[in-house]
Amino acid sequence: MAFTPPLEKYAGKIREVVIGKGDKVVKLGGHNAMPGCIFDGDFPNLPKIALEVFDSAPEDWAPEAIKPYEDVVNDPVAWAKKAVDVYNAELVCLHLKSTDPNGENVGADEAAQLAKKVSDSISVPLIVLGSGNAEKDGEVAAKVCEVCAGQNLLVGLAVEDNYKKIGAAAIGYGHCVAAQSPIDVNLAKQLNILLDNLGVPLDKIVMEPSTGALGYGIEYTYSVMERIELAALSQNDDKMQLPIMNIMAVETWKTREAKLDVDAEPTFGDLSKRGILWEAMTAVDLILSGTSLLIMRHPEAVRLTKEIIEELYLGK
Amino acid sequence: MSRIILTAAIRGSHAIVNRVAKKVEEAIEKFGPDQKVELPNTGYYLPIIWGILGIPVTKLGDMPRVVEYCKNLLPPIPDEKNWLPYLGPGLDAGMATLLSYDMEEALKYLEDPLPYLPLAEDCDDEHLWLGAADDRIMRKRGVEFVDGTAPGFAAIVGAAPDNETAVKIAKELQEKNLYVFMASDHNGVNMAEQLKEEGVQLGWTTRLVPFGKDTSAAIHAMGFATRVAMAFGGVKPGDYVKILRYNKNRVFAFVMALGHVTDEWYAAAAGCINWGFPTIADSNIPQILPTGVCTYEHVVSNVPHDQIVSKAIEVRGLKIQVAKVPVPVSYGPAFEGERIGKDAMHVELAGPKAMGVEFCTSAPLDEVQDGKIELVGPDFKDMEEGSRHSLGILVTVAGRKMQEDFEPILERQIHHFLNWAEGVLHIGQRDIIWLRISKKAMEKGFSAIHFGKILHARFHSEFNNIVDKIQVNIYTEEDKVKLLLDKARTVWKERDERLAGLTDDAVDTFYSCTLCQSFAPNHVCIITPERPGLCGAYNWLDGKAAYEINPTGPNQPVKKGEVVDEKLGKWKGVDEFVYPTSHNTIQSFSAYSIMNDPMTSCGCFECITVVLPMANGVMIVDRDSTCMTPCGMTFSTLAGTVGGGLQTPGFIGMSKFYIGSKKFISADGGFKRIVWMPKALKEQLKDMLVKRSEEIGIPDFYDKIATEEDATTEEEVIEFMNKVGHPALEMEPMM
Numbered sequence A: 001m002a003f004t005p006p007l008e009k010y011a012g013k014i015r016e017v018v019i020g021k022g023d024k025v026v027k028l029g030g031h032n033a034m035p036g037c038i039f040d041g042d043f044p045n046l047p048k049i050a051l052e053v054f055d056s057a058p059e060d061w062a063p064e065a066i067k068p069y070e071d072v073v074n075d076p077v078a079w080a081k082k083a084v085d086v087y088n089a090e091l092v093c094l095h096l097k098s099t100d101p102n103g104e105n106v107g108a109d110e111a112a113q114l115a116k117k118v119s120d121s122i123s124v125p126l127i128v129l130g131s132g133n134a135e136k137d138g139e140v141a142a143k144v145c146e147v148c149a150g151q152n153l154l155v156g157l158a159v160e161d162n163y164k165k166i167g168a169a170a171i172g173y174g175h176c177v178a179a180q181s182p183i184d185v186n187l188a189k190q191l192n193i194l195l196d197n198l199g200v201p202l203d204k205i206v207m208e209p210s211t212g213a214l215g216y217g218i219e220y221t222y223s224v225m226e227r228i229e230l231a232a233l234s235q236n237d238d239k240m241q242l243p244i245m246n247i248m249a250v251e252t253w254k255t256r257e258a259k260l261d262v263d264a265e266p267t268f269g270d271l272s273k274r275g276i277l278w279e280a281m282t283a284v285d286l287i288l289s290g291t292s293l294l295i296m297r298h299p300e301a302v303r304l305t306k307e308i309i310e311e312l313y314l315g316k
Numbered sequence B: 001m002s003r004i005i006l007t008a009a010i011r012g013s014h015a016i017v018n019r020v021a022k023k024v025e026e027a028i029e030k031f032g033p034d035q036k037v038e039l040p041n042t043g044y045y046l047p048i049i050w051g052i053l054g055i056p057v058t059k060l061g062d063m064p065r066v067v068e069y070c071k072n073l074l075p076p077i078p079d080e081k082n083w084l085p086y087l088g089p090g091l092d093a094g095m096a097t098l099l100s101y102d103m104e105e106a107l108k109y110l111e112d113p114l115p116y117l118p119l120a121e122d123c124d125d126e127h128l129w130l131g132a133a134d135d136r137i138m139r140k141r142g143v144e145f146v147d148g149t150a151p152g153f154a155a156i157v158g159a160a161p162d163n164e165t166a167v168k169i170a171k172e173l174q175e176k177n178l179y180v181f182m183a184s185d186h187n188g189v190n191m192a193e194q195l196k197e198e199g200v201q202l203g204w205t206t207r208l209v210p211f212g213k214d215t216s217a218a219i220h221a222m223g224f225a226t227r228v229a230m231a232f233g234g235v236k237p238g239d240y241v242k243i244l245r246y247n248k249n250r251v252f253a254f255v256m257a258l259g260h261v262t263d264e265w266y267a268a269a270a271g272c273i274n275w276g277f278p279t280i281a282d283s284n285i286p287q288i289l290p291t292g293v294c295t296y297e298h299v300v301s302n303v304p305h306d307q308i309v310s311k312a313i314e315v316r317g318l319k320i321q322v323a324k325v326p327v328p329v330s331y332g333p334a335f336e337g338e339r340i341g342k343d344a345m346h347v348e349l350a351g352p353k354a355m356g357v358e359f360c361t362s363a364p365l366d367e368v369q370d371g372k373i374e375l376v377g378p379d380f381k382d383m384e385e386g387s388r389h390s391l392g393i394l395v396t397v398a399g400r401k402m403q404e405d406f407e408p409i410l411e412r413q414i415h416h417f418l419n420w421a422e423g424v425l426h427i428g429q430r431d432i433i434w435l436r437i438s439k440k441a442m443e444k445g446f447s448a449i450h451f452g453k454i455l456h457a458r459f460h461s462e463f464n465n466i467v468d469k470i471q472v473n474i475y476t477e478e479d480k481v482k483l484l485l486d487k488a489r490t491v492w493k494e495r496d497e498r499l500a501g502l503t504d505d506a507v508d509t510f511y512s513c514t515l516c517q518s519f520a521p522n523h524v525c526i527i528t529p530e531r532p533g534l535c536g537a538y539n540w541l542d543g544k545a546a547y548e549i550n551p552t553g554p555n556q557p558v559k560k561g562e563v564v565d566e567k568l569g570k571w572k573g574v575d576e577f578v579y580p581t582s583h584n585t586i587q588s589f590s591a592y593s594i595m596n597d598p599m600t601s602c603g604c605f606e607c608i609t610v611v612l613p614m615a616n617g618v619m620i621v622d623r624d625s626t627c628m629t630p631c632g633m634t635f636s637t638l639a640g641t642v643g644g645g646l647q648t649p650g651f652i653g654m655s656k657f658y659i660g661s662k663k664f665i666s667a668d669g670g671f672k673r674i675v676w677m678p679k680a681l682k683e684q685l686k687d688m689l690v691k692r693s694e695e696i697g698i699p700d701f702y703d704k705i706a707t708e709e710d711a712t713t714e715e716e717v718i719e720f721m722n723k724v725g726h727p728a729l730e731m732e733p734m735m
């Protein structure tokens, strides 16, 4: 008798979230099986990768991370263009880091104008994130929504303390919301419910479960993501059936391993390869955890990750 | 008497529909049916007609169809004698009125000169009336409705009796972050004109928006609300049920009628009831009080001007937000652990050597004045440095959803709320409070009144769902404190008795807690009156209040449902809740058994109860204990085995309170099974244990419980049991 491999059928399916408009759209999610299990279900959209761009020149980056962008770090628009035109980014993620009230404290209006400029000058959809200060992020994101009305950006980060501001503006001006919860399944679900109650359609939300880098808590991220996916697929939990994104490059590149010179830590090996591999390894882990969207930094790490994605999902 | 109102409304609507029908006819005659009609820059056509009927009116020729619709909607004018008051026809009449107004106002945009200032956000010197908001304004302002920056609007028709009152009402509404939409007139004057005369800036920027002087211009408020439902609620045009429901549930709007209420006003007010917007009037007209379409009352009248805003807010069920705690010192959890030594202290309040009382009670809505803070006796600055004074704090709250059961929960919060202020030390609750105010706080101008400000702000922000009004009385005068103390003590006694009388059998709903799923993913606590959450921090009343306060939170009501096993404490409703909530891992829960499907533990338990099979009883060990226990494991080793949301017969994690409960493992023999506990725990719970010993008819049972001084192994426990004649030895085997 021939061997029939056991198949796992799931009751639920992840919603498909569309980011962008017109001929620049990217679709996330839509699958109905656990990561990589192409024999169990369908994966209409493979995990996507966005390259990140900062609104001001980064200061303490590893030399290897700076290299690809050396000529554009002072010009976010040029940076975004290079990410798309030279490094084939599928999406661009603009970090409005200088809006941080404890830093440069750039105003919401100015930040929103920049977001618009970047969005208008690239041929792929844009993700816009704030500085991580919940209150200010709310203000900035709301302004971004208004200024970029109708472009269907992915804006964030919406957290428990600012979700109303971001959610309301996203509904009003037609955008998607990136919703971040502090590494906890129930809190992730609760934020989805809150956004849903506010009126944000569930197919316009992407979850960010809080991302740890390889060696720095990635196992927690893995476990939360697995549980979100299981709740969504096995238990058919409607409020969990949203694609997941991971803001991972910022985490990866601040690790010791990505930054420390070989002289300081001889057993670590060649620094120029190390950071890239650290990023790529983190990315692969997150793919196996069920991500639909990665925010990455180094083009070479992206290339390596894409290879794995194709191998995993397309058998190439 | 709603009959008079509805009759007037229906009469009014007939007049309006006929007038508009005529105007439409005339306009078609003058401009032809192909003449375009539109409101400035909107994708929602004539918004009421588009939203409610799904008909896109773009030219005059589209209007007769809508006029016909309105005529069909009109109920006959009620017969003076034989007519039963009924809201339905009145609502239809109101709807016909608003649909007609939508056309009447659109026709104005064909007039020359145009009576409105289209596309402008603010009025200028010549133009007071703005007319319909365009989509840009609607989106920008609508966002505020959704994110809560502006909870809603007051649609004001008419004018205040004088300019001063107009300004006062406008200010008060602005302070509540509400938009003020103004239309129509009373004796030829509109409130916007009154405000303009007083030099108040008008327009969207100041949230005081003059729409127009005709009553029909009030339609721009409704058009705005209707567009918000389509733009933000994703409601499809023509899906009138959803449009109306969205507005009722999410847009906190109401009509404020200032001046003589005409038939036409009645008709418009009836229309607004469809959207869930009640009318508050300053004149003496009949009321429609019973709840039905609107959240609470429909028409409330004869309200004095100094109360009209707060009444409107109450009737519409609007929640007040106080963004920042208004005190001159820093405020936040960081100051909770702050100590104030003798040298740093300005005064001491209450404490062991003076009287003190903190008491929270509830009262009917009209007896509480929100934000009122009263001090009787000297303020801190008038107290001698280093002196000691008595203190009484009385918090009186009112709310539509407030229940007496919530009073103690609110009262317990007073401690945290006050302690968060920098320079305030607060210890204890009820009549054992003890406070110190630091010299530094005094330098910054801290006053006894600020206690009231803190409590007012924090109760509003934390208990928004159950509390609508908060008033605080502070007493530093000896006799007043005494009076309050006496009163509070009587109430506390009643409360304690009531809590003691609350049993599992007496309620039909338990509450769940899934707070701990963050680290024990499949764990669920079922909280019953006689078995609190195992962490000891949540009892049944807390669960109930927490659910009212945050309906999507971790505490959900669990209907007991059919009894599956009375002795074990199993109910169908509980099992049906636990299974999916534990992610399909726990099939059934017994509330009263340690052996048979016991409740799971996350890891937060105050103590652990373990079966000692040879002793035929149980031992209890608490978190503070470090000693070896007769089961061969210390608390910390046990904790590792019991936690994680697993169902382990023979082991349960639980609260200390549960030990003294009549339901304590009652299915397995109950209290009599206790054979061992650490000495410190036993002494800590002495009163409770002795009381239970008496209740079970073995008054010296307390002494039959061994401690680590008597036994550290199961064998030694048995020896001790034999020596004291422990009842468990005679009971049927546990396993």
Ligand code: SF4
Binding pocket: B513, B514, B515, B516, B517, B524, B525, B532, B533, B534, B535, B536, B537, B538, B602, B604, B605
């Ligand atoms: S232990 Fe306490 S906090 Fe945790 S789930 Fe139970 S009741 Fe809730």
